[in-house]
Amino acid sequence: MIRAVLLAGLTAFAFGIMYQVSARMVAVSAVIAALAWAAYRGLTGSFGGSSGWPEFLGALTVGVLAELAALVYKQPALVFQVPAIIPFVPGYLLYESMLSFLRNQFLVGLERGLRALLLAAALSLGLALATAGMRALRRQGHRAHEG
Amino acid sequence: MVQPNRDLSSPLGVLEAAADAGVHLLSAGGEVSRVEDTMIRITSGLGIESVEAAVFPTVIFLSAPGATLMRRVRRRSVNLAVVARVNQLSRDLAEHRIDLGVFREQLGLISTMKRYAGWQTTVVAALAGGMLCQLVGGRWYDFFPAMLAGALAHIVRQRPGSLNDSLKDFMAAVAAVIPGLVAAQWSLFHPGTIIVGGIMVLVPGMAITSAIRDGIAGDVVSSVSRVLEALLTAAAVAAGVALPLNLYLALGGRWP
Numbered sequence: 521m522i523r524a525v526l527l528a529g530l531t532a533f534a535f536g537i538m539y540q541v542s543a544r545m546v547a548v549s550a551v552i553a554a555l556a557w558a559a560y561r562g563l564t565g566s567f568g569g570s571s572g573w574p575e576f577l578g579a580l581t582v583g584v585l586a587e588l589a590a591l592v593y594k595q596p597a598l599v600f601q602v603p604a605i606i607p608f609v610p611g612y613l614l615y616e617s618m619l620s621f622l623r624n625q626f627l628v629g630l631e632r633g634l635r636a637l638l639l640a641a642a643l644s645l646g647l648a649l650a651t652a653g654m655r656a657l658r659r660q661g662h663r664a665h666e667g
Numbered sequence: 668m669v670q671p672n673r674d675l676s677s678p679l680g681v682l683e684a685a686a687d688a689g690v691h692l693l694s695a696g697g698e699v700s701r702v703e704d705t706m707i708r709i710t711s712g713l714g715i716e717s718v719e720a721a722v723f724p725t726v727i728f729l730s731a732p733g734a735t736l737m738r739r740v741r742r743r744s745v746n747l748a749v750v751a752r753v754n755q756l757s758r759d760l761a762e763h764r765i766d767l768g769v770f771r772e773q774l775g776l777i778s779t780m781k782r783y784a785g786w787q788t789t790v791v792a793a794l795a796g797g798m799l800c801q802l803v804g805g806r807w808y809d810f811f812p813a814m815l816a817g818a819l820a821h822i823v824r825q826r827p828g829s830l831n832d833s834l835k836d837f838m839a840a841v842a843a844v845i846p847g848l849v850a851a852q853w854s855l856f857h858p859g860t861i862i863v864g865g866i867m868v869l870v871p872g873m874a875i876t877s878a879i880r881d882g883i884a885g886d887v888v889s890s891v892s893r894v895l896e897a898l899l900t901a902a903a904v905a906a907g908v909a910l911p912l913n914l915y916l917a918l919g920g921r922w923p
Contacts, residue, residue: 541747599751
């Protein structure tokens with residue numbers, strides 16, 4: 521668990537550097553990725569099978585923390601979101617799906633592919649909800665400020 | 668482009684500065700609403716009102732009374748340093764911390780802006796490949812071939828040249844599979860985790876995230892086209908993995 525959390529944080533760090541984010545902000549997105557991964561792994565046991573809930577809540581954590589970091593550090597939220605969401609991408613499922621197709625195991629391939637798609641949808645929903653919620657809150661804040 | 672013979676603060680000059688900022692943002696992967704907001708912030712900060720901006724992933728329109736500009740964006744890449752820098756510059760300009768001359772000068776420097784050298788990003792791509800391999804269940808000794816896979820994928824994709832982006836992704840995926848195929852000769856390794864570690868370096872994370880953010884902001888046209896961009900990359904990577912792997916399996920290669 522601790523090893524996985526560290527790995528997720530370091531992965532986000534590496535991707536941040538690849539996307540040319542400054543060292544300080546990369547450190548922030550690494551912390552975000554590690555926290556979100558801890559939430560994700562902590563929840564995996566609580567939901568049966570591949571419900572998508574852990575992925576959804578993990579992505580939601582990334583989204584909310586990234587929007588908050590964007591406010592605190594006056595940076596675009598993308599700077600934190602893009603590196604931190606990478607560890608969640610269901611790459612292994614997609615690979616397994618493709619390998620199954622190559623080995624003529626079409627049913628397994630379809631099942632893995634569909635599961636990967638559903639997980640991707642859960643991730644998008646988490647990010648989207650965080651962004652939409654923060655936008656609404658900020659607009660309300662602006663209005664209160666003006667009025 | 669700085670044009671010293673023109674009055675910089677004329678409406679057209681301001682519009683050009685704003686459009687240049689927009690082009691930099693968009694080609695670095697910024698969201699459409701950010702590009703529009705930034706251009707409007709620049710123009711209204713300099714006193715030009717009733718400016719309309721319409722931005723699509725490949726083109727920018729900017730119009731003020733008496734002047735209209737269109738800019739075409741052909742090459743796009745991921746460079747969050749540029750996004751953050753233009754964001755900062757436009758705020759500074761709108762709040763009159765810098766003037767238009769300085770702004771355009773700084774914008775001119777952005778096109779070559781790279782925080783990290785090629786070898787540095789290659790090293791972190793290698794580390795990313797290794798760590799993603801560990802994250803999807805590889806054993807510790809799978810780390811090293813996965814590092815090689817990540818580095819190869821990154822080097823091939825970042826190679827300068829006029830090649831089409833999808834073709835680059837395809838070739839990068841082919842390169843990323845090779846360490847996995849070599850490692851499959853020993854039952855010690857888990858070639859699957861090695862391959863996944865390598866190709867995850869090619870994940871279109873920026874396109875996906877921008878697609879979501881554009882969709883939430885109501886910019887549905889660019890959201891759809893970014894989804895398509897991500898799907899194209901994913902398809903190119905999948906083809907790049909499937910082709911050598913299929914050949915290898917068809918020739919009776921060893922696979923656990």
